[in-house]
Amino acid sequence: MYKYLNSLDKFGINLGLERIERLLKELGDPQLRFKSLHVAGTNGKGSTCAMIASILKEAGYKVGLYTSPHLFDFRERIKINGRDISDKDFNQGLKLIQKIARKPRRSVAGFQPGEEQPTVFEVLTAVAFWYFAEKKIDYAVVEVGLGGRLDATNVLMPLVSVITNIDLEHKAVLGNTLAKIAIEKGGIIKPRVPVITGEQKPAALKVLQYQAEKNGSVLIQVNSQGAGLSSGLIGEHQKINAACALAAVRLAGIKADKEAILRGLARTNWLARFQVVARRPLTIVDGAHNPAGMATLVATLKSEYPDNKFTFIIGAQGDKDAAEMLRLIAPLAKKIIITRSSHRQAATQLGGTEPLPLKTALKQTAGEARVIAGSLFLAADALKLLDPRA
Numbered sequence: 001m002y003k004y005l006n007s008l009d010k011f012g013i014n015l016g017l018e019r020i021e022r023l024l025k026e027l028g029d030p031q032l033r034f035k036s037l038h039v040a041g042t043n044g045k046g047s048t049c050a051m052i053a054s055i056l057k058e059a060g061y062k063v064g065l066y067t068s069p070h071l072f073d074f075r076e077r078i079k080i081n082g083r084d085i086s087d088k089d090f091n092q093g094l095k096l097i098q099k100i101a102r103k104p105r106r107s108v109a110g111f112q113p114g115e116e117q118p119t120v121f122e123v124l125t126a127v128a129f130w131y132f133a134e135k136k137i138d139y140a141v142v143e144v145g146l147g148g149r150l151d152a153t154n155v156l157m158p159l160v161s162v163i164t165n166i167d168l169e170h171k172a173v174l175g176n177t178l179a180k181i182a183i184e185k186g187g188i189i190k191p192r193v194p195v196i197t198g199e200q201k202p203a204a205l206k207v208l209q210y211q212a213e214k215n216g217s218v219l220i221q222v223n224s225q226g227a228g229l230s231s232g233l234i235g236e237h238q239k240i241n242a243a244c245a246l247a248a249v250r251l252a253g254i255k256a257d258k259e260a261i262l263r264g265l266a267r268t269n270w271l272a273r274f275q276v277v278a279r280r281p282l283t284i285v286d287g288a289h290n291p292a293g294m295a296t297l298v299a300t301l302k303s304e305y306p307d308n309k310f311t312f313i314i315g316a317q318g319d320k321d322a323a324e325m326l327r328l329i330a331p332l333a334k335k336i337i338i339t340r341s342s343h344r345q346a347a348t349q350l351g352g353t354e355p356l357p358l359k360t361a362l363k364q365t366a367g368e369a370r371v372i373a374g375s376l377f378l379a380a381d382a383l384k385l386l387d388p389r390a
Helices: 002-010 018-026 045-058 087-100 120-134 178-188 203-215 236-252 257-268 291-304 322-333 357-363 375-388
Strands: 035-040 063-066 076-079 139-144 160-163 195-197 219-221 275-279 283-284 310-314 333-338 370-373
Touching: 002 087, 002 120, 002 203, 018 087, 018 139, 035 045, 035 178, 045 063, 045 139, 045 236, 045 257, 063 120, 063 195, 076 120, 087 120, 087 203, 120 139, 139 203, 160 283, 178 203, 195 203, 195 236, 203 219, 236 370, 283 375, 291 322, 291 370, 310 322, 310 357, 322 333, 322 370, 357 375
Parallel strands: 035 139, 035 160, 063 139, 160 195, 195 219, 283 370, 310 333, 310 370
Antiparallel strands: 063 076, 275 283
16 A cells, blocks of 8 residues: 555645545544644644653543654554554555545646645545544644645644744745745634744744734743753753643643653653764764754754764755755864765755765764764664664
8 A cells, every 4th residue: 555655756745625625524524533732833843742642641541643754654653642553554544545536526627637636645644534533532633744724634623723933944835934934834723722832933923923813812822941841852942842732731621630741741752853872972863854953953962962073964855955054063063974865855965065875974983973964864764774673
């Protein structure tokens, strides 16, 4: 069935709700059969989802978690209480979706040939919602794929919406200003559903405030100050994500005592988020994939390892501002090695430098303190080579 998913890859990113609504209607609208918490944002949304899910699991609930992208296998995106969907259930879900997608249907005016076929993300979203409904979960924690307003996950009517933060990314799709991107991400705000954000920038916050007010929704702004929260994830930014997670649980009206909250945060595990793979020599793998994420990585390195310099092994996707990412890491770099992930959209060169194969870069730096970052796809490749458990 992975062959079916791979056959849809050519449709790429194709935002819109019509195809996912059709799929879900044919499945009996499974998204209406469970309660959900919906999380968007430029960075930190995956970590925040993981924290919410961990808290709810520790509080005794059956919790679905849907995130993207995956590191090693599509099934990682769909979990219940920390366990990936089984091969059997995944294949059954894919067969159902494929059967629906192949049904004859009149074309819609304005659609391009092939456009009515669902995208990979839409298929996976439909499988996740079907699986969660079939397994009778208590809550689903759902991460937005891209943007929010026209993202396939935006068919949900959640208990609470979370927008972790907003920065410039996917400008060709979402817009080239913070305000435009905020409109897209704020599109997950539903009438009278409370909203939480860790965003601080006035240009983005103003848009979120307007959208919340228009929907009659309470907007709660959180920060890490005074929260007294820590998690199993490293970095000051994770304290803000933890504050978002806690506020989401509270505003959703879900019962979880203090002990469950603290256990849930402490037990949160999320690969490729400042992941220390080895300590001698120090090897860190991080999924920072845009300038804002790279700035956060640099801040965490300064905080955790003050006065240290590192060898950076960097590879980015072709649509990212790699020059700015390289500029951000330069002050902490002993040297920078350019590499490339195995993903088909990985940049073929950065800063005019031809990439060195990742395996070679890792071998050449085996005795050095090093950081591998630039994309989640590169992080996945690195973990496969560095961590036999991956």
